[in-house]
Each structure stands twice: as structure tokens, then as C-alpha cells.
Amino acid sequence: MSVIVTATTILLLLIGVAFFLAGSMGLLRFPDVHARLHALTKADNLGLGFITLALLPQAADVWIASKLVMIWLLTMLAAATVSQLIARSALHEEDVKQEPGP
Template identity: 60%
Template sequence: MSLFLALFSGITIAVGVVFFIAGTVALLRFPDPLSRLHALTKADSLGLGLIVLGLLPWAGGWLAALKLILVWLLVLLAGATATQMIAERIRRSGPPQ
């Protein structure tokens, strides 16, 4: 594997981990549930996407790469759906006291 590809993989994986850490910090620091959900959804989607992008050159074949992409798409869909359902529940019940 070329040095450029190894550096690209390492950097994208590291940036993805930074997004996960930022989402965790946002979960602990943001004041209300809706802003926490927003930050977590964005951080998880982008963080996992960057990690998958960094792992694709190391996948070992097109089938493994396809599986990585499918897992990422499944997480995107499930995360967005779950976040929408939780946010709707919070909106209907009113802000927490």
C-alpha cells in the first residue's frame, strides 16, 4: 500500500474518532435533549462515515468494502429514524422540567 493511501486512511480514521469524541462531549455539555440529539446524530453519521472511508483501502476486496458501506448506510438510516422518533416524542410531551 502506498504511503499516501496509508496517510489518508490514518487521517480520516483519526478525524472520525475526533467527531465521535465531540459528540460525546456535546452529549454531556448541551443543555436540552433536542440539541444533544442533533449533535450526536451529526457527529455519529460523519464520524462513522470518515472511519469507513479510512477503512475502505484496507478492506481486502470489493465485497468487504461493500459490507462496510452497507453498515454505514444502515447506521445512517437507523440513527436518523430513531432520532426523529425521539425528537417527536420530546416535542409532543413538552420540554423536560
């Protein structure tokens, strides 16, 4: 049983780290501000989510576990809000409003 828990934990850790790597690769390689913001917002929070899942079996008690989940939820809420703010503040550099819509 503990082998399964260990294997699952390591798998979750790897997925989490992979999403963080994807986030920084996107931040480094994507061509413009808004595309980079996509990578930052989506990949990072998923990475933190998987790392939180990997930490849950090791949590000393239910309070530590709920604190871990709370940190993730708050970070995700903050990231989703902050990304909109940064996206909006970067708007004036790109003159979106002159581009035709779909």
C-alpha cells in the same frame, strides 16, 4: 504511493474519531434533550462515515468493502429516522406547542 494511502487513512481515522469525540462532548455538555440529539445524530454518523472510508483501502475484497459501506448507509438511515422518533417523544416534556413560532 503506499505512503500517501497510509497518510490518508490515518487522517481519515483522526477525523472520524474527532467526530465521535464531538458527539459525546455534545451529549455531555449541551443543555437540553433536543440540543443533545443534534450532536448525537449529526456527529456520530459522520464519524462512522469517515472511519468507513479509512477502512476501505484495507478491505480484503470488494464484498467486504461493500459490506462496510452498507453498514454505514444503514446506520445513517436508522439514525436519521430514530432521531425524529426520540425528538418527538421528548416533545411533551418541553411544551413546545405553547411557544410562539417565528
